Amino acid sequence: MKKLSIFDFDGTLFNSVDDVVICFNEALAKLGFECLNREEFFSCLGGNIDEILSLVLKDQNTPENMEALKETYLDIYYNSEKENTLPFPGSHELLLKLQEMGVLLAINSNRFTDSIESFVDRFFDDIDFVLIEGHNFDTPSKPSPEGINKIIEKAGVSPSQAVYIGDSGTDIKTAQNAGIDCIVVKWGYGDENVWQNDYVLECVDEFSQILKYF
Incomplete structure (x- = not known):
């Protein structure tokens, strides 16, 4: 046993995925990147935040873009109600x-x-x-x-x-x-x-x- x-x-x-998707899409839109739907985001899950960022940004996952998205996303996420x-x-x-x-x-x-x-x-x-x-x-x-x-x-x-x-x-x-x-x-x-x-x-x-x- x-x-x-x-x-x-x-x-x-x-x-927890819905709040993550909402906040990520708000950050992506703010920076001018393409947003993801819930199902598309599932394929990005599992790793740490840097690995998720890389998958979310796809072929635009340069170090500069990843850092900008991380900073924007974390600011939005930590200040959100996360009611979902x-x-x-x-x-x-x-x-x-x-x-x-x-x-x-x-x-x-x-x-x-x-x-x-x-x-x-x-x-x-x-x-x-x-x-x-x-x-x-x-x-x-x-x-x-x-x-x-x-x-x-x-x-x-x-x-x-x-x-x-x-x-x-x-x-x-x-x-x-x-x-x-x-x-x-x-x-x-x-x-x-x-x-x-x-x-x-x-x-x-x-x-x-x-x-x-x-």
């Missing part, structure tokens, strides 16, 4: 149940750590996470296993006692690089290619299906 559950944030615990960014139904209930069972909980994401913490404080203030390891400019981002390794070390468990829960191919690679099992959720931003990956322990349709591993 597992003792540590490490969650991805975007597309796993929180439905909400926990997926059942996520809070699962975390509470796991916590009651004595399971250690953590988050590892390519979203900035302070952004994750702001949503956790707002929606999950009764959940005690061992560590929230988001993207920081001085450390490698997913699929590097560094974040997971930090969490496992702080939790004091072995890799075999941990499981990573995410929705994307990046999450699977991250778990694989860290040498831990991976569960994929189907309500996020992944697709059939992700769900059929041989490394995945199980693809789940509901949060309740995760409980049996603990």
Whole structure:
């Protein structure tokens, strides 16, 4: 049985893409670049912000354009209400149940750590996470296993006692690089290619299906 559950944030615990698309398109329009629809933006997700910027800008992803878009987007995003960014139904209930069972909980994401913490404080203030390891400019981002390794070390468990829960191919690679099992959720931003990956322990349709591993 597992003792540590490490969650991805975007597309796993929180439905966050709509606010990201709104703010990115506002930034793109402000700078005179072509906007993206929701489906087009899905193909850009998974990496850290620089990797997303590069995909969003396509053949216009020069260092100057990327820096301008990053600065404009972050200013718009951090000053927006982000009213569309909400926990997926059942996520809070699962975390509470796991916590009651004595399971250690953590988050590892390519979203900035302070952004994750702001949503956790707002929606999950009764959940005690061992560590929230988001993207920081001085450390490698997913699929590097560094974040997971930090969490496992702080939790004091072995890799075999941990499981990573995410929705994307990046999450699977991250778990694989860290040498831990991976569960994929189907309500996020992944697709059939992700769900059929041989490394995945199980693809789940509901949060309740995760409980049996603990």
